[in-house]
Amino acid sequence: MASQLVQESGVQSYLDRIAGVDQAGGDARTKAIVRRIVSDLFTTIDDFDVTAEEFWHALHFLQEAAPEFGLIAPGLGFDHFLDIRMDRADKAAGIAGGTPRTIEGPLYVPGAPLAKSFARLDDGTDTGETLIMHGRVFDLDGKPVAGAIVDVWHANTKGGYSVFDPSQTAYNNRRRIETGTDGSYKFRSIVPSGYSVPPQGGTDRLLSAIGRHGNRPAHIHFFVSAPGYRHLTTQININGDPYLHDDFAFATHDDLIPEIVRREEPEAIHAENLNGPFSEIAFDFVLHAATDTAETELMARHRAPAVPA
Structure with missing residues (x-):
């Protein structure tokens, strides 16, 4: 039953x-x-x-x-x-609000370089569109959370993740960013692409047998953590991706599809010290207060090891 x-x-x-x-x-x-x-x-x-x-x-x-x-x-x-x-x-339990959780996926790697307030994620070798993403971390009362760690990782324009893709440098498109006193974070990277499961692999064969595809829309993963707050596992999707609402992993959430704006005006380009147009995403994270220490910690599961120094 x-x-x-x-x-x-x-x-x-x-x-x-x-x-x-x-x-x-x-x-x-x-x-x-x-x-x-x-x-x-x-x-x-x-x-x-x-x-x-x-x-x-x-x-x-x-x-x-x-x-x-x-x-x-x-x-x-x-x-x-x-x-x-x-x-x-x-x-x-009557717990509501905050940034929605969604799946972690299998491609997180601990130990990404840590920066304060701002980080560049990509190593400069990918010719994809530059992405500037920024926002703040708040609690449910709208108070900024200073010193929160925004752990971010995403694929390159070929859908590959560093460490798992040997053609990329270690920790490419992966960083940890400590928020400022106003709860702010910001990073520069490239607009990622989605990916598909390995062609003719076990997952692809299983999905094909039931008439499904193995594609994920372009997305960016996040862990957001701070002392006294629930550890948040989430991701945002890149609006406009053809698989946005047809994700083989069912991770799309309507509240996690921020607007992506292409900035072409000279003032904006100059302000970011860039040479041409770029895409911009503004997104704030809202954390729940933790009720016990366990809620502040990263969920226990097997993950890839950190890259040796």
């Missing part, structure tokens, strides 16, 4: 999307089997109150035998389902 949460219409529709039931292509029997497996695993997670940490521990065990489980998990909706459960728990 499915859990009450899994039986809800929203989750049932989500399962249809995961299994490609709403897509014309693919094999009907494979769709039905995938839907049952994912539904049963969702039920197991909910019935046994499996924590996110327990899920990632189990996933790491499977990854040792099959590395693409790190892509299969978001592709089959598990990453987002964990967020659904945490959002539901917050609602039940």
